[in-house]
Amino acid sequence: MFQVIREKAELVHLNFFLKSIRDFIEKAGASEEKIFDVILTAEEILVNIMSYAYPENQKGEIEIHCQILEADGEKKLKCVFIDEGKFFDILQKESPDLSAPIETRSVGGLGIHLVKTLMDEVSYMRQVDKNILSVVKTI
Amino acid sequence: MFQVIREKAELVHLNFFLKSIRDFIEKAGASEEKIFDVILTAEEILVNIMSYAYPENQKGEIEIHCQILEADGEKKLKCVFIDEGKFFDILQKESPDLSAPIETRSVGGLGIHLVKTLMDEVSYMRQVDKNILSVVKTI
Amino acid sequence: MSVECTRHHNGKVVCKFLGRIDTTKCIDAEKVVMESIEGAEVIVFDLDGVEYVASSFLRLCGKASHKVDTNNFSIVNVVPSVKKVFKVSGLSEKLNVQ
Amino acid sequence: MSVECTRHHNGKVVCKFLGRIDTTKCIDAEKVVMESIEGAEVIVFDLDGVEYVASSFLRLCGKASHKVDTNNFSIVNVVPSVKKVFKVSGLSEKLNVQ
Ligand SMILES: Nc1ncnc2c1ncn2[C@@H]1O[C@H](COP(=O)(O)OP(=O)(O)O)[C@@H](O)[C@H]1O
């Protein structure tokens, strides 16, 4: 099972992206709990690309490749998020200090933290003018 | 809206293909009547590729690109079916003689006839070792 | 998809289909249907509750209709979407689609 | 997603959320929520019937909690799947998620 979807990096298309990913992993037979983690992860990554990757009024596209990998009786979902926006390496972003008291702590940075926590593997690659972010999760 | 799906050309994957196409056109907001025509068309094309394109036990893959084209307030669905099986041009296949009495008429050839009847446009292209069949329908 | 064929004492066999009849389902159903109508004099396919048919089902109908005299084969309770498939295939009249 | 905030005479504001709180829905809700809790002494977010939250909602909770003294902000009726999101974000205790 392999699926690619592509649309403009605009918030109005968030639902198209998320619904497509959900439809795909439902066909792969994932449980509601796994679907929750994958959809939350995808939403955080997509909203970030929609917000930060491209200049306002010059929004490019987002392409998502999803694939089911089967090995040793395990089923893994691999999703690759590709944009042509400015260089951004999620792995170089430090996690927020979760132990800091909430009064002194800024409430950003949680999105990336959730992605790293909910997925089994996260990897980043810059390819010419593309950001290529891959996540893998056993489903 | 753009979607690509890929899987082996085996009957066990028919549902994955059809469900993916249905999910896509539902997101595009097509009516049940249009969905019916598109799914029936896709099923006929897919079953043919699964049956005839590749030698038994050496089934290759099928890739389907779907896209929503919007122009003049009209929404069109374009789906492209790609296989690497033996050359087959659907347009060179004559339609069955629908007026022949059923006793003398072989009951094959209806699949391709349905495809040509239900779609607004059907086109075929051979590219190196690929069959590229495109269908378009206003939805 | 499910199919249930009932043989009546007057030589009439009624096959009731239920659900979507796609290619894989039709392949599964073909054997039981062809066996059930063997020797019938009148065949009725009841499609009440069938909202989708692929061309493999048209083929099955054609094959089944050959088993009896013309006019002794008919298809009843056909919803409009399925009726259209028989119509564009030129089979509505030949198969007595009602 | 919908949200309804009720102000009680003792300075307590209860906001009841319903449905999936994704990023776009949260952006829409933020203004009305922040206006409704203005000047409150105790804030309760009731998530009965919320089965999904994105990080933008965590941010909204953090922002809202700053409006009152610690311990005067709480989040109640949280289903397990949503509880997990607060937990892995290290916010369960700080936001009194119950
Ligand atoms: N795709 C991206 N391109 C550029 N910068 C990004 C991208 N994604 C995230 N960032 C940066 O990383 C920061 C942290 O992101 P995140 O953890 O999602 O929290 P938030 O978006 O709430 O600030 C963002 O504020 C932004 O500066």
Ligand SMILES: Nc1ncnc2c1ncn2[C@@H]1O[C@H](COP(=O)(O)OP(=O)(O)O)[C@@H](O)[C@H]1O
């Ligand atoms: N992808 C294909 N590759 C090779 N031959 C094909 C392909 N699709 C259809 N054909 C040929 O065209 C014929 C007519 O196909 P169709 O109209 O679907 O009816 P049926 O499959 O019932 O015979 C098939 O019997 C087959 O010989």
